[in-house]
Amino acid sequence: MPFPTALLPVPLAPEISLHLVDGPVGLFELSGGEFRSDEPPPFWAFAWAGGQALARYLLDHPRTVAGRRVLDLATGSGVAAIAACRAGAAEVGVTDIDPAAVAAAHRNAAANRVTLGGEPDAPDLVLAGDVFYSPTVAPRMSEILRRYRRNSAEVLVGDPGRGYFPDRLFDRVAEYAVPVPAALEETETLVTGVWRMR
Template identity: 75%
Template sequence: MLPTTLSPVPLVPEISLYLVTQPVGLFDLTGGEFHSDQPPPFWAFAWAGGQSLARYLLDHPAEVAGRRVLDVATGSGVAAIAAAHCGAAAVACTDIDPAAVEAAHRNASANGLSLAVHLDDPQVVLAGDVFYSPTVAPRMTTELRGFQRAGATVLVGDPGRGFFPERLFELVAEYVVPVPAALEDTETLTTGVWRMRSPRNKL
């Protein structure tokens, strides 16, 4: 694990995460290189999409209270932790990086909460900042549509990444999210929380 500090999340100060607090970007932590066999440490930052989802859930706990929730591409786990905080019946998280899942569980424990190891048939699926590349976006779209077809509510946090399929979603909330300038080349990102449309309502 990288050296991290337990810090309140800027948009969601009710939650604290173990984060990299020094002014560095994502690939500064990998020697400036991307290695396909070792994902960069997305989990070491509170990304705008996850922060916005967490804020939305804490402001609208009925979205997840008493329901089974899955946070995909969890990163730091901030959205999963917010769901658990809101009284979800069970919350699990997944990520291509095992270190992210480990970080999410560690962060949940730091907030006096716990996440499930596995979850079948989620009723709510969360995804923060998952449409960040032309290769990842189509795979995430297919996965999220699969969850929706199975009956789940799908909520996505997206700060205007270029590959977000907006036509498949409706905007339910919007936040101005503080972010590290070294990470995003700006100090704030306007970030939407979006609900996936049912197929009959697609534009």
């Protein structure tokens, strides 16, 4: 890890602890204040609002995942995947374009005494938190999630109203006021929905 983290409880899901940046630090401060296209910023070092909302929803509604094969797409810290394990999923896999995020998710899973795998064959449920954050990423994520949906997977997304979220494709199933670091989001709370793809 290029910077120190601490094992901290997730604000909206304190049953789960993650290795996170501790202190008032923004995303790009961890990468020297600049974006480098060859190295993704350390998204995994924060508990983003969408992932927290998904985790809370799964912990409160364990029937959503019980006995199912789950994929946490763009896992980041792995918070939603860990919640799926805790809620009784049969198998939980994680993927992310950043290998450091996959490593962080496995490290966080070990800290919570659960085990994650790779992408399951034909997942029953696909989770995606905070994936609609830019105009280039959003259409690609929509297509990936729609492909899973066409293959009969249920798709749940956590999103705090980012500008590129395609709400026309989803129905909201829950909403939470999620505590977030002000240094990251310029506010201390984000109202965040959990959405099911139509």
